[in-house]
């Protein structure tokens with residue numbers, strides 16, 4: 001029998017030549033016996049037992065694989081008892097302690113965790129190739145997470161490509177720096193990317209054969225990026241937009257996911273949440289929301305993105321999730337104006353509340369699908385709004401705008417080191433849509449942000465807007 005092992009999260013269950021299953025740490029190609037008896041250890045041991053001795057796995061080739069119909073081989077190993085192998089006594093004891101009910105034959109198979117389930121997913125689902133389209137601040141953090149998960153879960157191909165718009169940093173090409181030092185020194189300095197994240201300057205090469213495309217470029221560039229990609233992505237690829245913003249189409253609002261879907265013809269989900277990139281990079285706890293109409297794909301995407309400190313909830317109302325991600329940046333600009341004018345936390349709370357009311361109102365008016373209040377209680381809703389109004393780049397630039405009187409463009413250059421602002425352009429796009437629908441007066445906060453940024457209205461008008469908000473009339 002060939003040696004069989006199962007690797008999840010740095011731990012490995014190993015079937016020894018003597019037919020025992022032991023749990024080890026797998027570090028730098030070495031095996032070190034694990035003395036813990038955690039849930040993961042137990043899951044690993046029992047799942048390997050199940051695979052080997054219940055006839056679920058085939059060892060007819062050098063690579064153990066699932067039996068038919070998942071594999072095409074016919075020379076599969078017989079059932080467990082034929083091998084004469086024994087189940088490790090420690091593992092049996094541990095499950096008894098956990099109070100699991102015995103399975104037929106006196107063997108107890110505890111429920112399998114999601115990481116393990118996905119590690120063991122049949123090959124038809126397995127080996128999905130992932131590409132991160134974008135390499136800015138958030139794009140690099142997402143590559144860090146997806147890269148680490150792809151390296152440990154067999155559902156995904158180990159290598160994760162990251163499309164990088166080539167530029168020179170300190171006389172060297174950014175892609176060379178990323179591929180040798182495993183750090184995006186321009187957009188995410190100080191954090192290492194997993195070595196299986198490969199920077200690729202050619203967009204088509206980066207995305208070739210990808211099953212999952214994570215779109216994470218500033219929203220003003222997504223149209224051009226998709227135009228280049230048209231006809232070069234797999235038909236059954238699944239896309240995820242992590243882009244916060246909206247666009248304007250002939251019939252009004254166009255979601256970024258709609259643009260990607262229209263141009264590439266693939267199914268698009270979204271990921272939005274209270275996720276300031278630098279904090280996620282530091283692995284400080286936070287939550288996020290995936291909006292995905294296909295719950296099976298939602299689970300695969302969750303497996304790709306979730307970590308102990310980045311918890312993912314999947315909801316089906318994808319359009320609402322996306323609208324939240326775009327509109328909160330406009331509210332954050334309003335919050336930044338109030339900070340710059342020296343107003344306090346009470347004022348900011350009012351901006352957040354009134355902003356949320358306008359976000360809900362806008363979503364109800366313009367989303368094609370259902371819009372329920374519960375989605376606004378997810379990370380993509382109220383949580384993202386709060387964090388952006390306290391910590392994000394839109395708030396920061398708006399505060400400087402109120403304090404210095406410099407233009408938004410100038411401050412974006414001075415303060416953001418090549419990163420892009422989303423709040424002001426989203427306010428402009430929204431304003432055109434509202435005007436065309438004769439709905440400007442229903443959204444005074446969104447309108448005030450637009451007029452202050454682009455029409456020369458004094459920044460103090462933000463307070464007038466709060467005082468006269470229809471919510472108080």
Ligand SMILES: NC(=O)c1ccc[n+]([C@@H]2O[C@H](COP(=O)([O-])OP(=O)(O)OC[C@H]3O[C@@H](n4cnc5c(N)ncnc54)[C@H](O)[C@@H]3O)[C@@H](O)[C@H]2O)c1
Pocket residue numbers: 134135136137138139140164165187216217218219221225242243244245275276277278418419420421422
């Ligand atoms: N940074 C965050 O905290 C954060 C969090 C959640 C979501 N997001 C969203 O993610 C998206 C991307 O943000 P980010 O922080 O990764 O990027 P960023 O703002 O850091 O932008 C810089 C990126 O834009 C690229 N770029 C510049 N000119 C370009 C062009 N002409 N064509 C294509 N790309 C070009 C640069 O190469 C670089 O990768 C945005 O929509 C943002 O709202 C950001």
